[in-house]
Amino acid sequence: MKKIVLFIFSIFFLLSGCAKNESGRLLDDVKKRGVLRVGMSTFVPWAMNDKEGNLIGFEIDVATALAKDMGVKVEFIPTKWSGIIPALLTGKFDVIIGGMGITEERIKKVDFSDPYDYTGMSIVASRKKAPGYTNLSDFNKSDIIIAARLGTTAADAAKKNFPNAQLKLFDDEAQAIQELLTDRVHAVVASSPLPEFHAIKYSSRFYLPLNDTLTKEPIGFAMRKNEDSLKDYFNSWIKKRWKDGFLRDRKKYWFRTRDWEKRVE
Amino acid sequence: MRDRTRFTLLDFVLLALLFSGIAYIVFRMKAELHYNWDWSAVASYIIRYDAKGGEYVPGLLLSGLAVTFKLSIWSTILASIIGLFMGLMRISHKAGLRLTSALYVGIVRNIPSIVFIFIFYFFISGQIADAFNSDSLSSSISGHSDFVSLLFSPPAMFSVFISAVLTLALYEGAYMTEIVRAGIESVERGQGEAADALGFSWRQKMRYIVLPQAFKRILPPMAGQIISVIKDSAIVSVISVQDLTFRGTELMASTYKTYEIWITITMMYFLLTYGCSTAVGQMEKYMERKGYV
16 A cells, blocks of 8 residues: 555655656746736735726736736736745736735745735734734734734734744634634734724724734745746846836825715725 | 325424414514624526626625535545445445445444535645646646536646545445445345356356346445535535535625624525425336336
8 A cells, every 4th residue: 555655645745756847947938928927916905806897906917017018918827825935936827916925935945026015914803702802913913813814924924023922823814804703713814904004994892902014025926936937037127117107106096085986886 | 195294283383383483483583693684695696797807706605605516426426436436345244345435434334424524625635736737637627627627626626626636435335335235235135045056157147137127226325425425525624625504604804794794605505405305205106117226
């Protein structure tokens, strides 16, 4: 039996070995193909469906502009966040443009472009279950339960900042927020501005215990390793688009205003 | 003489208990969830009016249901073929064939479906998808993109869709293999022996004697398995096939209308599977009338 198991595993690894195309030529491939395939996942307001079912959001604007400047069409491949890195590694798409924070752990598996955005984690708490908490240590107790989205840097931030608290992880933020609404958790950690939005939406039930974000982390495009020409292209694009104010402008529209809300509701 | 169904006191008590149970759950939900119910937009997720085109177009959930439907049909067809061949191999006299089939069933049935889907999707289907992604094929697909979209999925999602169909078919195929095997084995030994005595070849024996009899016994459990395929197709949402469940979870992440959307999805699945059950029931009745069973 052991031999059979070994045999099967070695087949898997052989196959996964040949799954990788020759690396380093992705930029040329994309141009030849005429399509940039972008992996993303729904995160309000980075990427979401509007009333017509089209994708809108900060990342969608960024990726669309990037593809336009490359002279290719853009194709979005909505992917579950928890499986997005394996999907990139097995070539289901060319790049992740999905608000992915640059972390040590992720750098071991994928390459990141220079940061094109910064985000922070913030925390929203239940008025009933966690009343009047004002600093981090209030949440760092063994009877406190904190919810976050699986595989996100929010989950890491919660683990790091509240090592004593219990962590409850969900596939998306909607479930985490629902858990907070039913008072089964004390607080939810997520990328700003999502907690802020919910604190406004359910102001009678939620509040923001801290004035500032927990962390400030850089966001980059993620791609497979050894795609240096693609990475160089992305980096120079980001530099250019920072200078001409495009990125700042889009960021302001999606994060500082709520003008886009009527496109969704 | 048919028995008339009569309501007795016990039936009324049971009904009253059932309804008060439901009412209690609804009441608790209202009290515990603190949830702002908002059904206003849900209709537009199923079907909505496109102002630009001036016509009604399917919403996100309905197009998800279409994907689920197509996925189920193709997987069922493929799984039935796998099931038939593997089922025949399972009772073969050749040890190699028998072992292959036993290994297949043994592996697939003893791995959780979600793990199987991930392993197959990331390790194996990449190869198949690469073959489908090759330039010649994708250009030939885009030549008939309307046709392909209608039957399978838009060309952009084609390789993921094919992976999902293959994964689901291989998974369900293992169960169908067992159904086919049990069906064949349930045919009395004497039938096979009689065929042998008459000098039928193995192929003739199967084709004219054993399989027609086995088919009748296979049909009811097979119908159950097909309904299972529809329900199990929800797990391919983890590999980001845009089926009903995936569309629903994405929509929930966008709108935070968790309960409205889950309830809508449940009803849509129910319509699909209940429709199937009814159709199968009708088919069995028809076969009974025609004297096949």
